[in-house]
Amino acid sequence: MNDEDRQALAERSASAMFAADRASQALGMRLISVAPGECEMRMRVRPDMLNGLASCHGGIIFALADSAFAFACNSEGVPTVSAAAHIDHLAGAGEGDELSATARRLWQGGRSGLYEVVVADQGGRLIALFRGRSHRRNPAPSPQLDTK
Amino acid sequence: MNDEDRQALAERSASAMFAADRASQALGMRLISVAPGECEMRMRVRPDMLNGLASCHGGIIFALADSAFAFACNSEGVPTVSAAAHIDHLAGAGEGDELSATARRLWQGGRSGLYEVVVADQGGRLIALFRGRSHRRNPAPSPQLDTK
Amino acid sequence: MNDEDRQALAERSASAMFAADRASQALGMRLISVAPGECEMRMRVRPDMLNGLASCHGGIIFALADSAFAFACNSEGVPTVSAAAHIDHLAGAGEGDELSATARRLWQGGRSGLYEVVVADQGGRLIALFRGRSHRRNPAPSPQLDTK
């Protein structure tokens, strides 16, 4: 596949996946952009996303990052799931904040991949850093065969 | 404080915190039990928690574990937040599954603590293991002064 | 295999692996015990293991835990490597301290496993907690065939 085809595949995969992803929709996430190995999602912090300290619940911030990660690692037509993830919380977010999560692939080896997701608010302040390990459910086609 | 007082404090803290935690409520979480350094939360997987693969969104599973973690580490009257967390996804959960998250403290040193959260379904199957690092916002009272 | 055979296999695997493991030997590690999915290693902190703060180098503490992890996850005759690991440093260790690392399996699913390693000193004080994710190089035999 050439770059144009890969980009078209990424967009088709993401649209279909987003249409079926009720959780991301229910949390008000919006798919901003997708490319092979990359994705940006956004979400506005709603009142029903606040924890007892009036900050956005850490699990909701994680969910935004996790969606961006999932869309990035499913952008090449190989069904892929999250095996593990780590999040560092750097600053709190409050009601009305517009959060963006930008995912990019760091590495892909066999069936495992590593992705970095940066979560920031509307002013560019870092809110969290997320690192995800992906797992391809079926073996990737071997490189030798990928000759078209 | 004796054990009875510490347990009463844990229950009071948790009740007040849960009443103010709109995110945990909106996700249908229920506070099952709390004790000093421990907490169990439960949540039923709803249709609007499913991702594009018809599995419970990993961020929602994380959020359940994160709430149990937050209630466990705020069970002793010292305002505490999550600094970082790691999750390993072991099995998927589907619509209608009743998930429990059981948090316990592994270690507390100065202002930092470590907690383990086990997420399982109604049949006891492991769904995820979560490890959280807590951070006390103000220095803990020094042990010498904690003499009533 | 019955329990006795599995224990014998764990001991044989560990002896052969330790004999070939020059790094663990060079760091003065000793294999204390091994069982299916478990291992204990010990190491005395030498002067040449200290960092610039006169504490045992964090990488050396990690190496001890990593060896215990490697021996635990290779205790069943399936070649297994570390895919990822996380360490939380809880206390420092100094020259002459006798450190133990006790590994146990938390979970095994398909080719991936999770192990917990507790590092403590001679007085039982927690030095570090280590979590490792293992990866079996070849697919595990399917359960249906494991009928003897």
Next chain:
Amino acid sequence: MNDEDRQALAERSASAMFAADRASQALGMRLISVAPGECEMRMRVRPDMLNGLASCHGGIIFALADSAFAFACNSEGVPTVSAAAHIDHLAGAGEGDELSATARRLWQGGRSGLYEVVVADQGGRLIALFRGRSHRRNPAPSPQLDTK
């Protein structure tokens, strides 16, 4: 401090720290460069660093990354230790490989910081990615007072 002074401080700190760091020396590490929040260390894989699979022991690779991390986070004159670290192993390294570990700061907030370390071999192949969380032992001087 101006940039020149900060660079001079980083170099002085690193030289003094390396001279006292017996563990990094014993592992044959070499300090290649240091700057505020950054460091590169190198190490050749010796026969006594191999594990039972004839690969460089994961703990030794971790130790190299951990040293680069430690020198990067102590480059500004504030005593800093590692609180936690995560490593993803991407490829093995063998005897004679020349490994480099390049650390850079991702974030610093109050007493906590996050650093990324990339470990590669002489051919630029990724061997491991390491993420470290640093902890400043004494509170950082408040920015308002840092006016000279």
